[in-house]
Amino acid sequence: VRENLTESVVHENESVCERGKFQCESGACVDSHLVCDQRADCPDGSDEASAICKGFCDKREFACDDHSCIPIDLRCDGNFDCSDGSDEREDFCNLNKTSEYFTCCTYDRQ
Numbered sequence: 001v002r003e004n005l006t007e008s009v010v011h012e013n014e015s016v017c018e019r020g021k022f023q024c025e026s027g028a029c030v031d032s033h034l035v036c037d038q039r040a041d042c043p044d045g046s047d048e049a050s051a052i053c054k055g056f057c058d059k060r061e062f063a064c065d066d067h068s069c070i071p072i073d074l075r076c077d078g079n080f081d082c083s084d085g086s087d088e089r090e091d092f093c094n095l096n097k098t099s100e101y102f103t104c105c106t107y108d109r110q
Contacts, residue, residue: 022047036067038083062087 017029024030024042034041036053046052048067057069064070064082074081076093 025049038066038068 016027017023020032021029022032022035022042024044025046026042026044028043030041030047035047036056038048041047050067053067054063056067057063060072061069062072062075062082064084065086066082066084068082070081070087075087078088081087
């Protein structure tokens with residue numbers, strides 16, 4: 001058994017996981033679709049690390065601090081759509097708030 005372990009030694013930047021799998025920092029392999037799903041599937045939780053999940057949302061989505069994604073138009077709408085409430089953070093939403101007396105509009109010019 002010990003001889004087989006030496007064959008699985010992971011060198012820096014080299015993965016021993018098969019295609020479609022994510023390699024945890026511990027060396028364990030989990031299905032790629034489980035990465036950044038708000039559940040720690042790796043024994044060490046590295047599949048939910050903020051460094052990995054930070055850019056996980058697409059450009060039409062807001063990245064919640066809990067690594068979930070919500071539609072961008074739900075950010076600062078007065079409702080807590082992220083499970084951690086980060087879409088309604090006062091410091092962020094106050095910077096993007098328009099005056100109650102002034103509404104900004106964009107027009108589609110064709």
